[in-house]
Amino acid sequence: MNGLLANAISMGILAWGWANFSTALGVSTWAGFMGTTTYYASGERFIKGWIKGIIANMVGVLWAIICVEASKVLNVPNIAAIMTGVVSFGIVAQARWKRLSFIPGVYIGCSTTFGMLALNGTYFSTVTALLMGSVVGILSDAGGELIVKLTKKKELETALKAEE
Template sequence: MSAIMSGAISMGILAWIWANLSAAVGVSTWAGFMGTTTYYASGERFIKGWVKGMIANMVGVLWAIICVEVSKVLHVPNIVAIMTGVISFGIVAEAKWKNLSFVPGVYIGCSTTFGMLALNGTYLSTVVALLMGSVVGLLSDAGGELLVRLTNKKETEENLVEKQG
């Protein structure tokens, strides 16, 4: 089986499990999928991709917290727009440091936080959803890899039997 098909099967099964599990435990399904998206967008696989994605997402959550909390304290016209410009500058500027260079992952964390807050979520509920969703991404990748190995091993064994017979 191809790596793409095995990955698709694994992701499909885990997405179904995630949608049921997240609803059952009260964690935002869509915010979790933002964690999954971050994992796959990281360009890395397994633990390296998970760590890269989670660092980026958590920094994004931190940027959102800064924006929201500063906006609450400073009573300046258009403060949210001003803070949006400030944090956007920061998100891109921090890319000069290798561990903070995954800009899309930072934006995903930041945007997910704003979305969760708009839906009466909290900072903590955002972090939990992103973390759980990133684990879904990691597990789906590992599951796809396992499926490739299992199916290719079977095909190899079948080919060997045909050649011997």
């Protein structure tokens, strides 16, 4: 079985599990999927992709906190729009540092925070969902690898029996 199909099977099973598990725990399912999305968008695999995604998402959450909290204390007309511009500038400008260069991952973390706050979530609930979702991403990738290994072993056994 090829890797993409194996990952699809693994992701399908884990997505089903995540939807049930997150709902039972009261964790935002969609925000968790943003963590999974970040893992897959990182362009890296396993621990390297997981760490890259987590760093990006958490920096995005920090940018959202800066935007929201500054908007609360600064009494300036259109402050939310101004802060959105400031934060967007910062997200892209920080990419000159390698560890902070995964711009889509930072935007995912920031946007997920805004979405969660709009739905009466908290910063903590956002971080929790993103982190849990990133685990779903790495587990689905590892599950795909396991499926590939198991099916290749089975294919080899079948081929050997056919030769007998």
